[in-house]
Amino acid sequence: MDIPAMRASFAKAAAAGDEAPLFFYSHLFLSHPETRQLFPVSMAHQRDRLFQALSDVAAYVDDLDRLVPILQALGRDHRKFGTVAGHYPAVGASLIATLRHFDDRWDAALEQSWTEAYGLVAQVMIEAAEAASGQPPWWDAEVVAHERRGVDTAVLWLHPKPEFPYAAGQSVSLETDVRPKLWRYYSPANAPRPDGLVELHVRAYDGGPVGAALVRRIGAGDVVRLGPPVGHLAFDADSDRDLLLVAGGTGLAPLKALVDHVARAGPPRRVDLFVGSRTEERIYDRAALERLAAEHGWLTVTFAVSGDELSPLEQGDVGEVVARHGPWNSRDVYVAGPAPMVEDTTKRLLADGVRPDRIRSEVFAPSRLGPSLDGEVTG
């Protein structure tokens, strides 16, 4: 395998911008029409993601320790899309046709290198998918309750079958028949329960297709699909340090799951939960949180509003309100919410002397398409 030559030929295709993935998918759908149904109507996002994944592969192709786990995760995750081993040669043929099309100096040696490299990539992915065949590719989950909370937010209770194994703080991808083939990431707002129910918080962002459907179109009795859970927040369940949890928007969900985990499994720790919102009206889970705080002496819940002068709640950005209640130097800190809120809160806590390794955060952006290859949540 001539890796520099392969990188050079990939760079030529990448330089063609959207043209290259456009060619690739058109070629794939023409040669294997049955693969079209695995993708959504609009392919714009898909094209970005494919080339992002391919350039990661090209970048790490000589660093197998790094590449192999990435490919294994991709292979396992692709099961939920309905990808089977038979699809891999089809993709390989179209990929090579694409590289050939955009490379005026393509030759047999290059074709050989790419064929070998793709063969390895496909083999790793297929083997990982097969190794994961013990668990289902996806879980059907019935919506057992759907509560509208305000204009654009809903709290859903799902009942996945078979049992859905996950840990508090993890995220799951979700697809609904109302918006087929569009998978979005959400975080369960509870730790695993004996009855198997999973609580999700969904906010319909303006123009966002999936959130809007989940808030306004889906109701009790509908069935959605869940992909395998992925770890984002990296909750350290064994630590017994007290907790500071800072939530913005639906970033509340994974943090509420941590509260639930402490309530169910311990170890006993003090938990201070701060929930930031622009207006008081938009605090969508207030009653449930106040009930939790009343039930558990170790839990304090503080609400903050940043754009509602008439509200009697604490005024200011949630990061600022948190800093006002400090110091928090002895805490394990988890921050989840929109990027500016996470950034601001983290900055203030660091300035107040909280150790960086004690702060874990997750950005909740509109349209969470999923973790990128590096495990970050993309916007």
Place this chain on the structure above:
Amino acid sequence: MSIHPPQGEDRRLSPGEIRSVQFARAAMLRPGYVEADVDRFLDRVAEEMARLHADKAELRDRVRALQEQVAGTVAPEAPSDQAVRILATAQQTADSYVAEAEDFSRQITADARAQYEEQVRRAKENAGAIIEAAQEAAARMTAGERPPDAGSPQRSTQELEEQVAYLKAFGQACRTQLRAYLEALLADVEAEWGRADPGALPRPPVPPVQRGGRAPAAPNVAQDAAAGGDPA
């Protein structure tokens, strides 16, 4: 080398064996090999040939089956560049329709939300101001002051209470109506959307000024300072 198979009858006959076969000489009176030996050997040769024929036929069948299988999978020949271009253009057209539908929905929802929040805010402000004024007036009256343009104190207090109740109800009605209005707008957007049947589209980076509070905007220092500590 003997004509007898070294171990058991199943051992197959090799070309080397045939080449180096040695038959026993017959008796002095009859020149040539022992007939029985030759016959036995010929039997083995015949058996071996039959087996080879059978093997060959089986392999031929397998080759044919595999060829058919290969022909079946390779059959879709590579699409022409022209076909790829046509499909690519069609896909781009579909993508742009979906993008437009989403953008339209985004704008309408954002506008509706901004309008709703502004009206709720104004209604709250008005209601707050009126209630405050009413409470001040009530306080003055209970302190014995007579409002310059009112009748008896009892009547005024009662009137003010009625006014406060009316304003509270009015505020509630405003909220309900605005919510209904917003819901209707959102339902329209959904309907438009259903027609366009959109998929996912890339979204431009979230601007700092947020619609619907999806993200608290960058820290507003002036506002924070003004708000001060004011526990709920």
